[in-house]
Amino acid sequence: MSNVRPGSSFIAHRSSLLVIRLSAFGDVIHTIPAVVALRAHYEIEWAVRSVYRELVQIVAGVRPIAPSLKNLRGHDAVVDFQGLIKSSFLGWISGARDRYGFAREFIREKPASWFINHPVAIDPARHVVEWNLQLARALAPGLTMPKVDFSRFAADGPRGFEGRIVLLPFAGRPEKEWPIEHFRELAKRLGPKALVVWGPRERERAAAIGAELAPATNLRELARVLRDASIVIGGDTGPLHLAAALATRVIGLYGPTNPARNGPYGQIANCVETFTSTKSMLNISINNILRKI
Known part of the structure; x- marks a missing residue:
């Protein structure tokens, strides 16, 4: 079984495609352009966690489904954008004849490669959004990066926060968080334009920054x-x-993760990073952030 390289002559014209990318929030966002590009070639259903189904339906324009055995069956092909044992196993139990995924050397959980039969080699120096498009090209060579309108996902409210400098102090892993006391000092220097966004079980820590809190949001x-x-x-x-x-203009704060691979797509130059030095969020200075504003 050899790797399928993007642009190869192999292509299977099928009508029904199962996409697997269960989570997380940022990863789902990074997968959407590749799925949008595939829409012209396949009727697509996307197995994804329930919290992200509206995003998939509204922005990607495909049908989100729960990853249950009943829902997974009946597709001609499956593409696993997640590259985990769990996700590739779901592709295998779907019964799809052709199962695409990243080749073994590009995934963290190596046994995941056991469950795919079309491993795809990609250029790992590119951003993860482009990784996903390279994988999609194994199903439809010649795909180009589409323009995706995420603005449709925005709700009618809350209103009244136009022009603010929004601070995002929290992340899925503690090592990716800039210290609260640094955010507190940054908020002081930004003044009344600073607005802190927070999620479930984060309000108390967000309040410690001392700036105005955004309301609770979905x-x-x-x-x-x-x-x-x-x-x-x-x-x-x-x-x-x-x-x-x-x-929206962003300033990404990057320590343990590589902004070239995982940075805000299209705005990598706006990152303040220590990935190439200490890889520590502690070493990101307020002055370097203010220079980007």
Whole structure:
């Protein structure tokens, strides 16, 4: 079984495609352009966690489904954009004859490669959004990066936060978070334009920053706040990637993750990073952030 390289002569013309990318928020956002590009070639259903189904339906324009055995069956092909044992196993139990995924050397959980029969080699020096498009090209060579309108995902409210500098102090992993005391000092220097966004179980820590708190939001309301902002500042987290996708100016704070691969797509130059040095969020200075504003 040899790797399928993007642009190879192999292509299977099928009508029904199962996309697997269950989570997380930023990763779903990064997968959407590749799925949008594939829409012209396949009727697509996307297995994804329930919290992201509205995003998939509204922005990607495909049918989101729960990853249950009943829903997974009946597709001609499956493409696993996640590259985990769980996701590739779901592709295998779908019963699809052709199962595409990243080749073994490009995935963290190597046994995931056991469940795909069309491993795809990609250029790992590119951004993950382009990784996903390279994988999609194994199914439809010649795909180009589409323009995707994320603005439709933004809710009608909350209103009244236009032009604010939004701070995103939290991330899915603690090592990707800039210290709260640094955000507190940044908020002081930004003054009344600073607005702190927070999620479930984060309000108390957000209040410690000392700036105005945004109201509690769902994902679509969060999109409205981010769309209306003048600048969004935060670490490698889903809301930062959503802001970039909404074409809001962002400043990404990157320590342990590589902004060349995982940075805000289209705005990598706006990152303040220590990935190439200490890889520590502690070493990101306020002055370097202020120079980007």
